[in-house]
Amino acid sequence: MxxxxxxxxxxxxxxxxxxxxxxxxxxxxxxxxxxxxxxxxxxxxxxxxxxxxxxxxxxxxxxxxxxxxxxxxxxxxxxxxxxxxxxxxxxxxxxxxxxxxxxxxxxxxxxxxxxxxxxxxxxxxxxxxxxxxxxxxxxxxxxxxxxxxxxxxxxxxxxxxxxxxxxxxxGMGGLPLGSSGRGIVLLSGGIDSPVAAYLAMKRGVALEALHFWSFPITGERARDKVVRIWRVLKDFDPQMRLHIAHFTKIQTAIMESCPEKYRVTVMRRMMMRVSTRLAERVGALAIFTGENLGQVASQTLESMAVIEDTAGVPVLRPLLTYDKRETVEIAERIGTYELSCLPYEDCCTVFVPKHPVTKPRLELVRDAEKALPVDELVEECVRGIETLER
Amino acid sequence: MSEVKRHEDIVYLDNASTTRPDPRVINAVTGVLGHDFGNPSSLHRLGARAERLLDESRERVARVINAESGEIYFTSGGTEANNWAIAGTVASRAKDPHIVSTTVEHPSVISMLDHLHEDGWEISLIGVDEEGRVDPDEIMDAVTPDTALVSIMFVQNEIGTIQECREIGRRIRGLGPKRPWFHVDAVQGFARLPIDVKDWGVDLMSMSAHKIHGIKGAGALYIRKGVRLGPLVFGGGQESGLRSGTENMPGIVGFGTACEVWSEDREEVMTRLASFRKRLVDGVRSVFPDAVLHGPEDEGVAPHICHFSFPGLRGESILHALEARDVYVSTGSACSSHKTRPSPVIMALTGNEDEALSAIRFSMSRDTSEEDIDRTVKALDESLRELSAWRRK
The missing domain is CATH 3.30.2130.30 (VC0802-like)
Incomplete structure (x- = not known):
């Protein structure tokens, strides 16, 4: 025996x-x-x-x-x-x-x-x-x-x-890591994005996590929070890396030169540009986000289309059709929920205008971006990305 | 992640949160840890030595507030002292189920009172004026024959307003033998501003070591002789049976040492801090004319606390921008999940959420220098410029 x-x-x-x-x-x-x-x-x-x-x-x-x-x-x-x-x-x-x-x-x-x-x-x-x-x-x-x-x-x-x-x-089922290729997941520190990461990993996507950090608008604790969430996700993929992009300069430029109601749309378009560059660098085939239909003003199909316009690879949204309750259930099960609820200021609470546009039109958003030195800002942000292995 | 620099290279203006232990305190604490480690209850020589150190510390603390050493009971800190003052009163005076306090107390008092309210106690919280001061007349009007306790904070921890504890204490004493006990939460003013429990008519007073360059985990409750307060912690009968548990000797000896440190030059230090505060107030206004000072301008405010709002900005962002320049301050507001909750104290004062969310507390102590103030003003100027695009109109 x-x-x-x-x-x-x-x-x-x-x-x-x-x-x-x-x-x-x-x-x-x-x-x-x-x-x-x-x-x-x-x-x-x-x-x-x-x-x-x-x-x-x-x-x-x-x-x-x-x-x-x-x-x-x-x-x-x-x-x-x-x-x-x-x-x-x-x-x-x-x-x-x-x-x-x-x-x-x-x-x-x-x-x-x-x-x-x-x-x-x-x-x-x-x-x-x-x-x-x-x-x-x-x-x-x-x-x-x-x-x-x-x-x-x-x-x-x-x-x-x-x-x-x-x-x-x-066990969690699904497919072995890497059998579906490589992806980038945008990890915000909120409840949704770790769940989106989990679902992508479950279907065999080897992920690289990317966090946009806005010091001094948010502090070290906001960053530590994302690091802690990433460490929980590493249980599913021990090789997952965390990339931290310093995003404040881009946000400040948006605050200075874009109309207030387009701020969030332009910010997310900038995130997609930076993510695309990282995807090219690490050989990722898609960008995963925790976005969900209709949950907040910017998460409409119109918004998603305008945001995706700047992405060079497909943007995939595993939680698109989930109710909050369903997402929370998974977050609790995989152990990220409590961490996501830690109370640190996230940059969005400062950045989001009182009346963001919910159905942006591409031409108008492109106009709104005109005053922004897009390539320069993206280049600098990509160059400053810090990568954590452990 | 950026490392925190050596303390000589930073400007630490968050002394109302905690202070850096004084070198003399560290020395005394190390002595207890490494050499005089006995348990004061042990019968042998090491125990006797520890007991002498304990008595000496008790005398040192008592001297600061003009109490007898037998009236000082060591606790784990200010929160325990506040909890004990209230819970002990409840245990001893259940026949008088009414407590009077203010809307700007520390959470260790307020949450205790909330809890009692749920248990059926009547709680009267008296509001404050726009400088954070409570009117002694309003306190006295709220007192009834059923009032067991009046609990007032000496120095408000966010904005530094000094309450008229002497006036209130004397008027309570004037009510005769069946009067409420008078508790003062003195954590923020203790050792830095003159206190006389006898002159003020105080029955209970909370103190903390780490706010005066002692170490964390030690504090005390003054219980006037004659006040029969119930215990909060039961056990081996330490602290005359009122606060069991082996004494935190390093913390207590450090506490006593910190009291000695302050008693040598208290007035000189506080005069210096009063001038620094003026310099800081002027400096802040010069770099940000819209800044709103909370609490009194100069009279009736603790010289070491200075609290401003920067309307349109977020306190937390200013704090982080300052820390990037090695200046450490506090927002003085608590956070709750995802949304920053405005400070209840500033809300009570002004009712203005923008002011409450944009607040920064600068708090000084004996190791603050004039250069620190100038560096802070300069760093603030740079920070506000960096954040100017983020200002909400």
Whole structure:
């Protein structure tokens, strides 16, 4: 009998020719997460990755569950494909499940089996029956409940042996990082943008975060807040970098030379120009934002069209159709909500005019920008970008 | 991220938030940490030594306010002292369920009173005039035979207004034997302005060490002999059974030392700060004529606090622009999620949200120099120019 961690991955197995590339990306990510355990070793099988020599502790499972592409993680036991041994291991699995249940006296279980090794002499129902009767005979005080069991003993008979597990942690699903290319996410410090980042990562986009910082309009704490949010997002992508663009000079120029009602539109157009330059530099194919339809005055389809006009790559908005409540639910789940609610002045509260235009017209906005030395400002801002790796 | 420079190279004008420990205080604190580390309750020599240091510190604090040393009870700071003064009164005088205070008190008083109000106590909060001063007549009019406590702040922490505590205390004393207790939150004025608890008729007074170049985590409540205040912290019976918990010896000895430091040259320092304040007020007005000074012009205000609004701008932006020039100040306003909430004190004073959101508090102390003031005015001038495009009309 051998202890290991069983990782289930989902959609990748459906992806035809690119499958091997996706699997390699997933293996790389898993290797990165478990790299600190000496002797950690990965073994790939169809739809599964087995991790050897890494303890099945809760914090390890939780970290693995945050890897995009992973459907579930479970501590598992492996034995040779012999029914006598499988029965013994099933009893061991039942004991461990009972430990987790804190000695509930009325615990129930059921057995579920899958047989992908068709040469194994017993069918799946027969395996379940063998396992069930072994556990019942072990004198653990367990009874069978096929509808609402306290735990399920899963048995998978495969070419590389039989795997038994009794408890699994659900993963985030989606696709392995990098399988959908690279993107930039604009991280503001608010509730929405970290959620947009999460959703993009979930679909396999390796992200570079970009924050526009407005010192002295906002302080070090506003910046620290974004850094803290970024560190939470790094759980999903340990390699994600944070770029900080010093934006005050551009904003000041806008305040000085653009009509007040176009301020926000022009500011976002400038952000797109800077983002596009960064995208070119890091090889990103799209810009992700936390924008949402109709939430504030500038987030109308008209506004989005005018803003996108200055972007050299597609601007993607994973939250476009989300209600605030739905976004908040995800933010709470991924652990960014509390950080986003920290009370530091954000530049928008100072910058936004009392009556921003909600349906800007492109020609008028372009006119409003005429007095702005756009290229010079963008160039200087891009040159001043600071990049944090950790 | 930019590093904070050595203190010699910065201008620190946020002394109402906290002060830099005096070198003599650091020395005394280090001595306690490294050598005299005993527990004053221990029977051996080290304990006896600690107890002597504790008594000596108590005397030093008492001397500052003309109290007896047995009337000083050490706490974890000003907030605990304020909480204790109120909660202790509630425990002892539940038959008189009424408290009189003002609208410009520190949150450690106001939130305590809010809490009591929910519990059914009657709370009368008296408003202030446009300079932040409360009228003693209005206080006395609010006092009823059911009033257990009158709680007044000595120096207002945001704008520096000095309340007429002596006048109020004496009039309360005139009410005879069944009168309310008089609590003074003296955190911002203690050791820097003269205080005489006997002359003023004070029953309870809160003090804090780190506002006077002591260290954080130490403070005291003066409880007049004869006032039977209930305890807030229960345990091993330290501080005559009224405030249990092993004494914070480094903090307390530092506190006593800081009191000594001030007693040597208090008047000289405060005269100097009064002239600096005038210099600062003139300087601010010269670089920003629209600036609004809150609190009294010069009489009746603590010389170390100076509070301005810069209408049309955000206090926080000015603060950060100043910090980029190594000048450290405060906005004096609290923030709540995403929206900056205007300071309730300035709102109580002026009702003007723009003024409340554009406020900057400059607060000086004994280590402030004239050069600091001039550097501040210059940095302010530069900052306001940098931010001029951001000014709302």
């Amino acid at each position: 051998e202890e290991l961690l069983l990782v289930k991955y989902g959609e990748i197995s459906l992806k035809g020719k690119n499958r091997y590339q996706f699997e390699a990306a997933l293996m790389d990510h898993i290797r990165f997460v478990v790299g600190e355990y000496p002797g950690a070793r990965l073994e790939k099988a169809y739809g599964r990755v087995y991790i050897h020599s890494v303890p099945g502790e809760r914090n390890v499972l939780r970290r693995l569950a945050k890897i995009p592409g992973i459907v579930a993680v479970a501590p598992a036991l492996r034995v040779e494909n012999e029914i006598i041994k499988i029965r013994d291991v099933a009893v061991e699995a039942a004991k461990r499940a009972l430990e987790m249940l804190d000695g509930t006296s009325t615990a129930t279980f059921k057995a579920e089996s899958r047989r992908s090794l068709k040469s194994f002499p017993l069918t799946s129902p027969q395996i379940s029956h063998e396992v069930g009767s072994a556990v019942l005979a072990a004198g653990l005080g367990l009874t069978v409940d096929v509808h609402r069991p306290s735990f399920v003993i899963n048995v998978e008979v495969r070419e590389k042996g039989t795997f038994v597990y009794w408890h699994e942690v659900r």
